[in-house]
Amino acid sequence: ETGVTQSPTHLIKTRGQQVTLRCSSQSGHNTVSWYQQALGQGPQFIFQYYREEENGRGNFPPRFSGLQFPNYSSELNVNALELDDSALYLCASSLAFGQGNEQYFGPGTRLTVT
Amino acid sequence: KQEVTQIPAALSVPEGENLVLNCSFTDSAIYNLQWFRQDPGKGLTSLLLIQSSQREQTSGRLNASLDKSSGRSTLYIAASQPGDSATYLCAVSNTGNQFYFGTGTSLTVIP
Numbered sequence: 001e002t003g004v005t006q007s008p009t010h011l012i013k014t015r016g017q018q019v020t021l022r023c024s025s026q027s028g029h030n031t032v033s034w035y036q037q038a039l040g041q042g043p044q045f046i047f048q049y050y051r052e053e054e055n056g057r058g059n060f061p062p063r064f065s066g067l068q069f070p071n072y073s074s075e076l077n078v079n080a081l082e083l084d085d086s087a088l089y090l091c092a093s094s095l096a097f098g099q100g101n102e103q104y105f106g107p108g109t110r111l112t113v114t
Numbered sequence: 115k116q117e118v119t120q121i122p123a124a125l126s127v128p129e130g131e132n133l134v135l136n137c138s139f140t141d142s143a144i145y146n147l148q149w150f151r152q153d154p155g156k157g158l159t160s161l162l163l164i165q166s167s168q169r170e171q172t173s174g175r176l177n178a179s180l181d182k183s184s185g186r187s188t189l190y191i192a193a194s195q196p197g198d199s200a201t202y203l204c205a206v207s208n209t210g211n212q213f214y215f216g217t218g219t220s221l222t223v224i225p
Contacts (some may be wrong), residue, residue: 006157033211042118042203042215043158058210090157103205103213104149105158 004093004106012112013081021076021109023091031055032074033103034066035090044092049074080110086113116141118203127194128224130178135219137204142182149178149189150203152218158203161189194223215220 004023011018025032028069030051035043045058049068065090072093078085092103117140127133135146146165150158162171162178164187170179177190191198200219205213 004157023222024133031211033213035213040217042181042205042217045211045212048211050211054195056209058212088155092158097190101146101207102160104152106158107157 004091004104006089006091006109008109009107010110010112012114015028015081015083015113016092017081018077018079019081021078021089021091021111021112023074023075023093023106025072025091025093027061029093029095029104030072032068032072033092033094034074034076035092036060036085037090037108039087040044046076080112081112081113082114086111116206116208117205118216120202120219121165123211123217124222126221126222126224128193129196131223132190132192132193133166133221133222134193135204137187137189137216139185139187139206139214142185143208144182145207145209146219147178147180147187147206148213149176149187152201152203153199161202162194170182171185174218183209189195191221194221196223196225199223 033048034046037043047057052068068074088108091106133214148163149161164180175192203218205215207213
């Protein structure tokens with residue numbers, strides 16, 4: 001059984017650019033959630049995808065968008081990057097409404113916006 | 115909106131001590147609660163999941179309890195070890211999808 005993987009590990013972008021982060025869910029999981037974690041804070045929910053459809057969204061602007069693919073992997077896209085977007089981006093997979101919806105997290109992608 | 119608070123923000127204890135981390139939440143209509151561990155700059159490792167119908171869960175030296183009516187959970191760590199040093203995060207979900215996190219308790223276990 002493979003765990004949740006994310007790529008890239010680190011990324012440096014310039015303000016105004018666009019970025020795509022990738023996540024492969026744990027084997028057998030059909031739900032992927034994305035979180036943003038600023039330094040010293042707890043993770044903040046961005047959105048969740050279930051069977052390729054958005055299934056809940058947190059308080060993030062539309063320039064944060066996502067996709068889920070038939071193999072349940074997922075992408076997070078952020079347009080028009082701002083300095084405040086610098087954070088650790090975490091992906092979590094789960095089996096929707098099974099096993100209590102326990103979330104399993106990947107190692108994260110550290111995004112720095114300059 | 116669900117608000118999650120963790121107290122204390124930081125804790126330093128000598129090796130071998132038993133300790134309790136606290137988590138409180140404002141909306142008691144939760145679906146489940148999950149405790150995580152996070153090492154500096156790393157992702158989150160799931161420790162224990164408590165579903166809304168459960169009162170506690172145990173794994174090795176860890177025991178988590180849940181009191182929905184009072185909006186509280188505790189994580190008990192027995193016989194602490196230096197390897198337990200990390201930030202511990204509590205997260206609750208009202209619907210089964212969106213999780214609300216506290217800001218964590220930073221634990222240091224001194225050898």
